[in-house]
Amino acid sequence: MDRTDIRILQALQADGRLSNQRLAEVAGISPAACWRRVRALEESGVISGYAALLDRTRVKLNLCAFIHITLARHVRESTAPFEEAIRQRPEVMECFVTTGDADFILRVVTQSIESFDRFLEEFLFSIPQISQIKSNIALREVKLDTALPLDQGMAER
Template identity: 80%
Template sequence: MDRTDIRILQTLQQQGRVSNQRLAEIADISPAACWRRMKALEDSGVIEGYTAILNRARVNLNLCAFIHITLARHVRESTAEFEAAVMQRSEVMECFVTTGEADFILRVVTTNIESFDAFVEGFLFTLPQISQIKSNIALREIKLTTALPIAQDSPPALRPEPAR
């Protein structure tokens, strides 16, 4: 990946519906070259897909919670079953395996506290793999972004390899 690819990626993260013509102008390359580069970024998996970002409040998803999950047993089958169950729930926006006190952290959105309670009682409490659940309700959203911090002046190809 070079600086032109990074310009393309930065622009797409901010303006996902930008035309190829405009993107080529921003990247300072021809439209044909721009299309080829975008296709290569898609084919290589750097660009995983395109989506619309919705306003959570405007679609009546007013509650955001962070749920810390501790599993009863740390065996592959138990973990895999929990992960499979979480993948099926549309309320779960993100799920991370973590170090520290919790084994998993979920970001969950629901319409209100009653629907959150129904999610916890009707779903999480029914999973036998879970030994402990701790929830934090977000009061306000200060920053939410989907754009990764790709540095214009430090393309990934020029960054030092991480120590092993």
């Protein structure tokens, strides 16, 4: 990736609906060259998809929780079914395997504390691989960003 690719990616992260013409202007290249570069970035997996970003509170998903999960055993036979079960739940926005006190950290969004309680009771508490669950409820968002800091990646080259 070169500086032009970085400009294209930064522009698309800021506004994924930019026309190819406008994107080419921002990148300082011709529309045909811009289209080829975007296509190459998509095919290589650098651009993995496009999405509309929603304000979760405006769609009545008012509760955000971070759940720290410790598994009973750390073998593939127990982690694989757990990971698959997590992938199936739409409330789970993110799931990370971590070091430290927890094996996994989930970011979960639900409508309310009652719906969060149902998620815990009906889903998480029924997964046999889990030995411990700790939850933190977010009171407010200070920063929520989706754009990756591409300049940092370029500085290390």
